[in-house]
Amino acid sequence: MKSVFITGCSSGIGLLAAKSLRDRGYRVITSCRKPQDLEQLVTQGFDAVLLDLDDPNSVQQAAEQVLSLTDNKLYALFNNAGFGVYGKLDSISRQQMEAQFSTNFFAIHQLTQLLLPAMLKQGEGRIIQTSSIVGIIATPGRGAYSASKYALEAWSDVLRLELAKTNIKVCLIEPGPLKTNFSANVEQTEKNRVVKNPPIAKRFTLPPEAILPKLYHALESKSPKVRYRVTFVTQLAAVGKRLLPDKLMDKILVSK
Template identity: 70%
Template sequence: MLDLDDPQSVERAAAEVIALTDNRLYGLFNNAGYGVYGPLNTISRQQMEQQFSANFFGAHQLTMLLLPAMTPHGEGRIVMTSSVMGLIASPGRGAYAASKYALEAWSDALRMELRHSGIQVSLIEPGPIRTRFTDNVNQTQSDKPVENPGIAARFTLGRRRWWKKCAMLLPAINQSCAIRSPWSPTRWRCLSACCLPARWTKLSTAELKRGMPPPCKTEID
């Protein structure tokens, strides 16, 4: 089993993939990750390092190890699962958002560096989706799994709606124009953050915080 938090595990996985594909790889989908939730003043350096290790450093290491198996063919696609949190942060999710902001910048730089190689780099930016992701979320201080979706429930897509989105998303990924693919009701907040003055973003954040339980209890029953 691949553990992105373990550099040796990443090395073994990359070597196995290269062996199975006879050093001819045409696609890579970096989809693994988890979230550390809680106010930033409750998150230790170790927790922050673990967040980046799984969501960013592991993806970087795996991609760099597999890239030599892609470049000789002059074509290929690298798809990165980011998040709308990589476009705009929200209270209590600063650590997770920071790791996704890093992944966004990294993907943009890699896309430019590979522009003459025939390898394309795409980003998927989902919002809250009803999956088992919250099983892997840890909240600071109590360090318990998140069981209550809290304010995210307002924007969460059900599985049926998500599959409909995937039906439209997959063909888009196969096209060269699909650099970013944001999918969730929160995409409108991301667009407004890019187009509207900062004070409107503050109002939007205030709306998200309305009715939020006290810090460190936002996701736990």
């Protein structure tokens, strides 16, 4: 039975992925930040570890627990946990920017490097990241979040290249608008100028289950894709970014 460690399992994509992969026959180890959420995961029959991505000591301890639970035979790491800081750049302090990167980027680097040796030793593994449509195109009001996802995309590209001669695959899942609690949990820096998704996004919003076929393929295909674009909006953004001149993209994005 292959073991998968998933971060951010208190709700949304993480919890859905944990339940689905368990049903699919994987040994799933979950994580969350709050003790009460940990209790809920244990009640549902999961192995669970506390993980505060803002605390390097917590990341270290969680990695040690995961390796102990799997007897140093972890097959896959799904770096799913994250949050968003929304607001114009001039409203975001250095501390808020650091917090955004601490959770969405620095912790992923630390956790992955702690777990990667076990994959290298066994000669196989999968590292899967939850990125975002704003990891493809940066939009006004989402500068901090977008910057953290751009960093994750570049970091994942480099890690994939550095592991090219191994049997460890690195994949990015790029959701667009999904029906989760993510937007409700966004940290808005300007209460009188809340950043919202454009109305057209509702037309293309999908349930979180839309990520599951992508996740299965990333875990199970002998030749997984580098990037899995989940929604039509994400696919359209990727095409536009590649084909349209920068100044035309600017006009489109500023007009929204």
